[in-house]
Amino acid sequence: MTTEISITDNEFLRQFETEIDGELAKIEYSSQDRKIFLTKLVMSDELKEKGYLDPFIAKVLEVIKERETRVMPTSPAVAKFMRKHRRKYKDMLPVGINI
Secondary structure, three states, rough: OOOOOOOEEEEEEEEEEEEEEEEEEEEEEEEOEEEEEEEEEEEOOOHHHOOHOOOHHHHHHHHHHHOEEEEEOHHHHHHHHHHHHHHHHHHOOOOOOOO
């Protein structure tokens, strides 16, 4: 897969979003006290089957890391991804939080 995923932070709707093959994929969030809670991931099964899920989550986490904000992955899909790549993302979790 060579498609470059570009993330838009839609602050009005509180979601990170991207368009892939004409479809909107998004991760909804809420934020407080230098923490961002990734609450819900929305992506069609077709896009997941094409292998876009992990690159999309990784790109969103990259955007958040640039902001030096901690992440609370309350979405099961995001938590699973962060568990799978624990070494790379554990420093983004709030102190005392393990996934």
